[in-house]
Amino acid sequence: MALLEIENLHAAIDGTEILKGIDLAINPGEVHAIMGPNGSGKSTLAKVLAGDAAYEVTKGSVRFNGDDLLEMDPEIRARVGIFLGFQYPVEIPGVSNTYFLKAAVNAIRKHRGQDEMDAMEFLQLIKERAQTVKLDDALLQRPVNEGFSGGEKKRNEVFQMAVLEPSMAILDETDSGLDIDALRTVAEGVNAMRSEDRGFLVITHYQRLLNYIVPDRVHVLLGGKIVKSGGKELAEELEETGYAMFGEQAA
Amino acid sequence: MSQAIASIAEQQSVYLRDFEQAPGREGEPEWLAALRRRGIEAFERRGFPHSREEAWRKTKLTAVANSHFTVKEPGALSAPLAERRPVADGPRLVFVDGRFDAGRSDREALPDGVTAAPLSELIASGDSAVAEAHLGTLAAIGEHPFAALNTAFMQDALVIHASAGKVCEAPITVVFASSDSDEQAAYPRLLAVAEPGSELRIVEQHLGGGAKYLSCPVTELDAGQGAVLSYYRLQELGEAGLQLGTVHARTDRDASLRLHALAADGQLARTDVYVDLDGPGSEAELNGLYMTAGQQFCDHHTWVNHNAEHTTSRQVFKGVLDGRSETVFDGLVKVAEGAQKTDAQQQNRNLLMSKLALAHSNPRLEIYADDVKCAHGSTTGQLDEAALFYLRSRGIGPQEAKGMLTFAFANEMLRPIRIDSLHEYERALLFRQLPGDETVREVE
Numbered sequence: 001m002a003l004l005e006i007e008n009l010h011a012a013i014d015g016t017e018i019l020k021g022i023d024l025a026i027n028p029g030e031v032h033a034i035m036g037p038n039g040s041g042k043s044t045l046a047k048v049l050a051g052d053a054a055y056e057v058t059k060g061s062v063r064f065n066g067d068d069l070l071e072m073d074p075e076i077r078a079r080v081g082i083f084l085g086f087q088y089p090v091e092i093p094g095v096s097n098t099y100f101l102k103a104a105v106n107a108i109r110k111h112r113g114q115d116e117m118d119a120m121e122f123l124q125l126i127k128e129r130a131q132t133v134k135l136d137d138a139l140l141q142r143p144v145n146e147g148f149s150g151g152e153k154k155r156n157e158v159f160q161m162a163v164l165e166p167s168m169a170i171l172d173e174t175d176s177g178l179d180i181d182a183l184r185t186v187a188e189g190v191n192a193m194r195s196e197d198r199g200f201l202v203i204t205h206y207q208r209l210l211n212y213i214v215p216d217r218v219h220v221l222l223g224g225k226i227v228k229s230g231g232k233e234l235a236e237e238l239e240e241t242g243y244a245m246f247g248e249q250a251a
Numbered sequence: 252m253s254q255a256i257a258s259i260a261e262q263q264s265v266y267l268r269d270f271e272q273a274p275g276r277e278g279e280p281e282w283l284a285a286l287r288r289r290g291i292e293a294f295e296r297r298g299f300p301h302s303r304e305e306a307w308r309k310t311k312l313t314a315v316a317n318s319h320f321t322v323k324e325p326g327a328l329s330a331p332l333a334e335r336r337p338v339a340d341g342p343r344l345v346f347v348d349g350r351f352d353a354g355r356s357d358r359e360a361l362p363d364g365v366t367a368a369p370l371s372e373l374i375a376s377g378d379s380a381v382a383e384a385h386l387g388t389l390a391a392i393g394e395h396p397f398a399a400l401n402t403a404f405m406q407d408a409l410v411i412h413a414s415a416g417k418v419c420e421a422p423i424t425v426v427f428a429s430s431d432s433d434e435q436a437a438y439p440r441l442l443a444v445a446e447p448g449s450e451l452r453i454v455e456q457h458l459g460g461g462a463k464y465l466s467c468p469v470t471e472l473d474a475g476q477g478a479v480l481s482y483y484r485l486q487e488l489g490e491a492g493l494q495l496g497t498v499h500a501r502t503d504r505d506a507s508l509r510l511h512a513l514a515a516d517g518q519l520a521r522t523d524v525y526v527d528l529d530g531p532g533s534e535a536e537l538n539g540l541y542m543t544a545g546q547q548f549c550d551h552h553t554w555v556n557h558n559a560e561h562t563t564s565r566q567v568f569k570g571v572l573d574g575r576s577e578t579v580f581d582g583l584v585k586v587a588e589g590a591q592k593t594d595a596q597q598q599n600r601n602l603l604m605s606k607l608a609l610a611h612s613n614p615r616l617e618i619y620a621d622d623v624k625c626a627h628g629s630t631t632g633q634l635d636e637a638a639l640f641y642l643r644s645r646g647i648g649p650q651e652a653k654g655m656l657t658f659a660f661a662n663e664m665l666r667p668i669r670i671d672s673l674h675e676y677e678r679a680l681l682f683r684q685l686p687g688d689e690t691v692r693e694v695e
């Protein structure tokens with residue numbers, strides 16, 4: 001059984017249809033990349049999967065571990081193992097990164113019938129995970145994303161993923177705005193988490209990221225539809241030819 | 252409308268008659284009797300506030316005008332004095348319906364040169380010189396009718412005094428409790444005088460049970476040259492309590508006034524804070540947090556007058572409104588001619604937890620000097636949907652997410668509290684109003 005199975009997914013915002021029939025299946029252990037130009041629906045797909053109420057699913061289904069994902073509230077999706085790395089992480093003044101993550105970890109543990117994590121154990125965990133993405137310790141005590149640089153925000157997303165250990169991680173343009181050092185760090189963080197029971201959906205505008213996070217499958221999204229799928233060589237092909245080759249299909 | 256006017260007219264004569272018939276003032280010194288007369292005369296001249304007056308337009312006084320609240324013997328006391336103890340140490344003086352209650356008070360020793368005693372006691376022992384010199388000198392009885400009524404009717408007063416250079420680190424707590432007697436009128440009074448170079452910390456708690464009463468407290472705060480006066484005001488009026496209160500503060504050269512107000516309940520509450528920055532280099536910090544629900548009405552008016560050069564004021568008032576509650580923030584910063592280098596900031600932010608809640612915000616600036624820095628701002632809105640989604644996308648439930656964001660919004664107002672036990676106490680008050688389960692309580 002696929003980990004995540006998307007069938008004929010249509011979604012709209014404010015009455016405008018953005019996704020026009022997406023079919024995609026991700027098996028445990030696989031890394032899939034979605035590429036496409038601006039406005040092709042990449043971020044919409046990510047947000048629909050995470051349960052953003054601004055989007056309305058008009059048709060199709062999404063199953064996660066065989067369960068109907070679209071029936072679940074956003075927090076339930078997170079608790080069963082979905083994680084979205086935001087393209088634009090939200091600043092939350094007055095709530096510290098540490099407290100926020102502790103609340104998240106414990107909400108997830110509670111849902112799974114586990115005890116709350118002991119405070120010392122938790123602090124150790126976040127310290128260790130912060131190191132894997134080279135996130136400055138000082139940022140752990142700061143309010144969530146407030147005053148973070150663009151790179152720090154993206155690293156903070158990957159850091160949260162490392163702490164929450166989802167079984168399906170969706171990374172929405174986690175590479176955009178990163179310099180090459182930060183990009184490597186983020187990619188290392190992701191690669192360290194690759195495992196045979198975890199799936200990744202990496203959404204990106206640029207092929208560059210895929211040099212560091214080597215995908216099993218690459219899909220090209222245009223006009224709300226996947227117009228081509230292939231292996232990692234498809235990304236390289238795109239780098240050379242651009243999206244123009246899909247021009248007719250996109251129209 | 253005609254009915255309301257009739258009842259107001261009636262009220263006026265009612266108060267005057269009450270004043271003339273008030274028993275038990277024999278033996279009061281002449282200066283106090285004269286002060287009372289000034290109070291009732293000011294009220295008679297000024298009259299009950301009319302709904303057409305700009306400053307009273309939004310304050311719904313029907314509940315005050317349509318009942319005859321009178322000074323009566325205190326009833327039983329169901330206000331939870333024991334568990335609502337905001338400060339762990341220092342003396343606590345309790346007044347019930349405006350009268351000093353020695354049995355319920357805890358008069359811990361104060362440092363030399365610092366006193367806190369009821370006026371009745373000071374008069375009896377012949378120590379009322381400070382009170383005589385200062386009581387009624389700051390209260391704006393000509394402008395504020397209920398400050399005038401208090402001046403006429405006060406049953407007693409707490410007088411706090413710090414001699415020059417004396418520092419009292421222990422907070423002095425005064426509790427103005429209301430008894431269970433319905434239609435009781437209470438006129439609690441506090442006078443604090445910080446002589447030059449002294450420092451005082453005062454916590455004033457208004458505590459009600461379930462009765463429908465009217466309380467018109469007046470607080471006068473006089474900060475002498477270089478003095479630091481911290482004043483914390485807690486409003487826990489009980490469900491049916493009505494309060495029309497005033498705070499009048501004055502700062503001398505280089506003095507510092509720090510005011511923190513927390514309003515938690517009560518059916519109707521209005522507090523007018525008058526600050527006169529009279530001395531060059533003096534400063535005032537005013538912080539307020541109001542949390543309303545149900546049909547509560549809560550009103551804060553501030554009148555900050557920069558009367559001298561190099562004076563600074565910082566005001567931040569925040570509201571968290573639920574249910575059908577209604578709030579007013581009306582803040583005036585007035586910079587007098589010649590008060591150059593004034594630095595004034597004023598901010599009001601309201602968070603609406605319900606579609607039916609209503610926040611009025613009216614920041615005002617009047618500037619008669621030309622070399623000043625003044626800023627004000629006002630925002631009213633709901634919780635940020637993007638932030639809520641972000642929290643939920645990490646597994647945090649919707650109620651907990653709301654609780655967290657609301658706490659973060661309100662908590663900014665708790666940070667300046669410099670008394671640990673009071674900080675804890677206000678946190679607990681805040682949590683009582685927040686949605687979400689116990690996880691929210693671990694924040695910070």
